[in-house]
Structures are given as C-alpha cells and as structure tokens.
Amino acid sequence: MLRDFLRPLLGEHNPYHTVWLAVVFSAWYCGIGPAIITVIIGAVGVWYWFLPPVHSFTVKDPAEISGLIGFLIFSAIVIAFGESTRRSIGRREQAEQELRDAQEELEQRVRERTSALEQRTAEVVEKATLLDLANDAIFIKTKTKTGTSGGIITYWNQGAERLYGFTAREALGRDPAHLLSTTYPIPLEQIEQNEVWEGELKHSTRDGRRIVVASRWTTLRSKAGNPIGWMEINTDITDRKRAERAARSLSVRILTLQDDEHRRIARALHDSLGQYLAALKMQLGLLASPGANREQLISDASNIVDRCLAETRTVSHLLHPPLLDEAGLGSAARWFIEGFAERSGIPVNLDITPGLRRMPAEIEIALFRALQEALTNVHRHASTPKVDIHLTLDPSQIRMQIQDYGQGIPPETLRHLETGVGKTGIGLAGMRERVRELGGSLTIHSNNQGTLLTIALPLPANSESGPTEASIDRNQVPAA
Secondary structure, X not given: OHHHHOHHHHOOOOOOHHHHHHHHHHHHHHOHHHHHHHHHHHHHHHHHHXXXXXXXOOOXXXXXXXXXXXXXXXXXXXXXXHHHHHHHHHHHHHHHHHHHHHHHHXXXXXXXXXXXXXXXXXXXXXXXXXXXXXOOEEEEEEOOOOOOOOOEEEEEOHHHHHHHOOOHHHHOOOOHHHHOOOEOOOOHHHHHOOOEEEEEEEEEOOOOOEEEEEEEEEEEEOOOOOEEEEEEEEEEOXXXXXXXXXXXXXXXXXXXXXXXXXXXXXXXXXHXXXXXXXXXXXXXXXXXXXXXXHHHHHHHHHHHHHHHHHHHHHHHHHHOOHXXXXXXXXXXXXXXXXXXXXXXXXXXXXXEOOOOEOOOHHHHHXXXXXXXXXXXXXXHHHOOOOEEEEEEEOOOEEEEEEEEOOOOOOHHHHHHHHHOOOHHHHHHHHHHHHHHHOOOXXXXXXXXXXXXXXXXXXXXXXXXXOOEHHHOOHHHXXXX
16 A cells, blocks of 8 residues: 555556565564565565556566565565574573573572571570670680690680680680690590580689689580580689688588587586585595584585586586576676676676567577677787677667777788688688578678677567567576
C-alpha cells in the first residue's frame, strides 16, 4: 500500500524500496520465520502488483526477474545478519540475566555468611564479656611452633588483669611461666600431658607479691584431635592459705596454753591449797597430843579451812564466775574489775549503760572473756596509769570499749595480734574468732598514747524482753 501510494513519485522503478523496511524490521525483531514470510509476501506482492504486466503472475521481463532474484539474495543476507545479531543479543541478554542471578545468589550467600559471622562474633563477644565478668583469672596458652613445653598467652581476661596487675596488651604473646614467675608442684611437662589438671601454683603479681592460686587446666585440641593449647582458670587462695596456717598455729598455741594453764592451776593448787591442807593436817595431828590446847587448834584449823574455801572460790570464779550466770555481765564485770584493780594496783573506771538487761549467754561469755584477756594484756604490757571501760547498749547491739593510756602496741606486734601469728597473738586471735562467730566486729587502734579495743556484737530481737540487772538481788554478788 505504501509503494502504491508512492507510485506517482517513484514510478515503475525500484519497486522493492518499501519492502526493505519490512524485511529489516522482521529480521531484526521477529526472528527468521517471520522474516522469510515477509520476504515471500514482499516478492509475491511486487511480482503481482508492480512488475508489468501488473495484476498478473505471467512471465515477466528477464531484467525484472534478475532484480527479483537479487532482492531475494540480499534479503537472505539481511535475514542472516539480523538473525545472527539477534541471537548474539539474545545470548548476551541471557548471559546478563544469568550473571545477575549469579550475582544475586552470591550477594545472598554473602548476606547469609555475614549474618552468620555477625552472630558468631556476637556470641564470641558475649562469651568474652562473661569471662571478663568472672572473678577468676582466665587465660589461654597456645603451643609454640617448636612444640616444646610452655606456650604463649593468646587470651587474657579482665579477671587476670585484676588479679595479676598485667593488662592484656602486656600479657599477650608472653610465656605465662616467665611472666608470672610460676612455681609448679610437679614438672610442667607432666602437667601438660593431662587432659584436665587441678592443683596449687605460686605466682608473682606485677607489684612483686607472691600469691597462691587454685589452678585448673584444660587441654584444647584442634578438629583433628591434636593438642594446640591450654585454658587455665586461677582462683586466688592466698588469704585462705594464710588463714589455714594461722588456724594451725592457733591450734598448736591453744594446746600449749592449755598445758601452761593446767600447769599454772596445778602450781596454784599446790602452793596455796596444798600448803593450807598440809597445815590443816598438822593442826589435826596436834589435837591427839596430850595437853594440846584444843580450842586454839580448832580455831586455827577453822581459819585454815576458811582460807581454803576463799582460795577455791577465787580460782573457781576466775575460771568461770557463777556470778556471770546468776547476775549477768554487768555484775560479773564489776566483780572482776574490782579484783583486778586490787591485785594490779591499776585504777579501772567502769561505765555501764543504766538498766543493762540480760543477754544471751554466749554474748555475755564472749564479752567477759574479752574483758579478762584485755585487762590481762594491759597489766602485762601497757604500763598504763589507768583504764577506762565503757559498756553501752542499744536495741540492735552491745558495744564494749577498753581504753588504756600506756605505751601502745608496736606495729609489728599489732600485726601479729590481728593475724594470730606468733605467741603474742593467740589471746586476741581467739577473742576475734569468738566475736566473728557471733557476727560481731573487733577493732584495735593503738599509738604511743595508748590503745583502744572496741568490740561490737549484734543482739537478737527477742533479747529486749530479758530482765535488767537492776532487778537482780545484789546479795548474790560475792566479795571481790
């Protein structure tokens, strides 16, 4: 139709001009089949409508036939070129789709891998945080390439920083045996041969202190099962070991003091009661003599018996005053202080909260024993002109303060007193343990102007209903 419309312009020549557009379009966009059909329809249409005689399929001019053959050949070339180009574009487009699919798959894998890595990293960070929160020192030692005993530190938690004083930057890459100056109970090679090992090690901190740790080793292995390192968890037990040594020393010292106390009581009985009883026997023997003054002998014997009774009462009360059970701490303290002041010549001022009520027996005994021990030490060591004692009570606790004004306690001796190490510390160490068992506290402040001992013990809530010492018959109190 287009060629027929252009007939006035083009005439009878070049009847294939408009057909080329259809051939090129179909060959480029529609494929080889539609392109061939387009060429056939174009050739038939030109033969029928434009080659004379028109509207007829009769034999034409040989020149027109050669033109038609040329059209067919050139159309075949166009179709071949278009198909080749179209297929090339198709392959390229297919490759670009496949490439996009591969890229999307790769991106998806990367996203999945990144997510898994982030999750793994978060788990590692969480575990590392938990390890840092632990009070124990935890570090990992990796084997060296040489395979010899020992290794280098590859992980160092905050607990290790707190215990040893070395930061992670200072510890990583170091041999822990040299870093901590470790003393092993057995050769290191034997420890590393165990899958799990537990024992005690001695380490040095950054400031040079030697500490004892309870150490637990676990062998780390590769996927192939080969040992690659060890995880070491250490707990500081220095104070516990010191306490154990102090307890052993205290036990030995208690046994020694028991022997000394038995010896002292035996000597006191021999020197006092023994002498009195020997004199009494002599007096009784004289009663059988002819002409003996029986009245005088009986009077002397009675006096000796009175002295025996008084001496027995004194020894008994010093060991455990019945007054403590019968009248309470205040009365027992007054009795003991009066006797102490008389025997030692040291004035003692006692200040007791008015209306002091009875307390549980274990509290009264603990305070009375502390009073005995403190005044004994004052008499032996303080050289003080006087002693002030304050016994105060409130609804929640009872507090006893003993102040002397002597020469004070030397720092080294005070350290032994507080730790219970050495012979000087046994009395106070026992006193401290008794106070600690009752949930109380014992403190000592000492200088060259004197020493202040303070003991505070908590009171149970039901102790408020006990009788006061004012309600106890004072006739029960024996003479000092």
